[in-house]
Amino acid sequence: xxxxLSKILAFIISPVVWVFGLLVYAFKTKNESRAKKTRITAIxxxxxxxxxxxVDECFRQYEPVTPDYDLMSTKYDGAIILGGIGNIDxxxxxxxxxxxxxxxFQILPLYYKxxxxxxxxxxxxxxxxxxxxxxxxxxxxxxxxxxxxxSAMIIESESKNTFENAVFTKKxxxxxxxxxxxxxxxxxxxxxxxxAVFKKAGFTNITPYITNKSSGIRRYSLDHLFIPNPDALFxxxxxxxxxxxxIVYKIRGYA
Numbered sequence: 001x002x003x004x005l006s007k008i009l010a011f012i013i014s015p016v017v018w019v020f021g022l023l024v025y026a027f028k029t030k031n032e033s034r035a036k037k038t039r040i041t042a043i044x045x046x047x048x049x050x051x052x053x054x055v056d057e058c059f060r061q062y063e064p065v066t067p068d069y070d071l072m073s074t075k076y077d078g079a080i081i082l083g084g085i086g087n088i089d090x091x092x093x094x095x096x097x098x099x100x101x102x103x104x105f106q107i108l109p110l111y112y113k114x115x116x117x118x119x120x121x122x123x124x125x126x127x128x129x130x131x132x133x134x135x136x137x138x139x140x141x142x143x144x145x146x147x148x149x150x151s152a153m154i155i156e157s158e159s160k161n162t163f164e165n166a167v168f169t170k171k172x173x174x175x176x177x178x179x180x181x182x183x184x185x186x187x188x189x190x191x192x193x194x195x196a197v198f199k200k201a202g203f204t205n206i207t208p209y210i211t212n213k214s215s216g217i218r219r220y221s222l223d224h225l226f227i228p229n230p231d232a233l234f235x236x237x238x239x240x241x242x243x244x245x246x247i248v249y250k251i252r253g254y255a
Contacts, residue, residue, distance in 0.1 A: 013244055014237050015049040018042075050228035053219070055236045060215035062239065063188040066208055070110070077180025078154070079107045079116045079209070082165055082194060083123015088133035095138040102212035103185050104139070111152070116183065119148065120173070122156040122165040134158070154178070162194055162245070163254045166201035181205045188213040189239055193246040196255035214239075 011017060022042035026035040048054055081104055086097040097104075110116045121143075123135040136157025143153055156172055159165045173179070182203065186194045188210040195208050214235060223229075249255040 009244065009248075013240050015045065015233060015240070016237070019046045019049075046233075047228060049236050050230060050233045051226075052224045052229045052232045055232040055239070056215050056218070056224075058236065058239055059189060060218070062192065062243070063213055063215055064191050064208065064210060066210050069183070069207075069209055070106075073115070075115050076110075076117070076183050076207070078118040078120045078178070079110065079183040079185050080120045080122060080169060080198070080206075081107060082162070082184075082186040082190070083121065083135045083139075083159070084126060085123070085139075086135070088125075088127075088130065088135065088138060090130060090133060093138075095135065095142060099212055100187050103187065106211045107183070107185055107209070108146075110183075111148075117180075118152055118154055118178075119143065120154040120156075120169065120182070122159055122169045124156075124158045124160055124164075126160055162190070162197050163249065165194075166198045166203070170201045170203065181207065183207050183209040185209045185211060187211055188215075189242050193242065193249060193255060196246075197249060200253075200255055 026038035085101040134157040
């Protein structure tokens with residue numbers, strides 16, 4: 001039930017839905033003065049949500065800053081890589097990687113250098129339509145295709161969200177009596193919630209490793225400051241979803 005409710009909530013919190021709702025209201029209302037104010041409000045919300053500078057600052061305040069572990073020599077018993085890194089091509093039976101695939105690709109060099117002993121991937125199906133398309137299964141297939149041996153990977157493919165990522169991974173590692181120091185690998189905007197959830201699930205010796213960070217160098221160029229950018233709108237929706245997810249997890253005692 002929580003899985004389905006989260007999907008509904010993701011729709012409701014979308015800025016596009018807000019703007020669309022306001023415009024529909026402006027079209028329906030008989031009060032022209034109210035309709036005009038509603039249209040102006042919709043335009044302002046849309047402009048702010050599409051402003052790259054504003055959205056970038058929101059990410060900057062939320063995304064953690066961690067040391068550059070790539071420049072260190074610390075070794076880890078495993079890297080726990082969170083799913084949500086691509087879409088499953090049902091016809092071709094393979095995974096098409098997206099931007100969050102940085103979670104996997106940033107860790108592979110550490111594995112090949114011997115700094116990470118095991119690749120621990122956690123992720124099932126986040127799709128209501130295709131629950132059988134479990135990401136972990138396809139990631140295992142991909143890792144084997146690049147000659148990663150079975151002995152170097154642990155795959156969890158039943159989880160549907162971050163809470164289940166943590167709980168199911170903990171159960172697997174405990175069943176294998178596999179202990180040690182771990183990297184927790186996920187996107188920068190997703191790290192605060194993920195780290196809190198994994199610690200709550202019982203992981204004690206865990207180090208955050210952030211990937212595909214959204215906020216970069218603060219920019220003051222004309223286009224970044226003033227010109228609306230649809231990519232910024234998409235990014236903000238992602239961040240709002242993450243904020244709300246963290247709040248819900250706190251309320252439910254997951255984090």
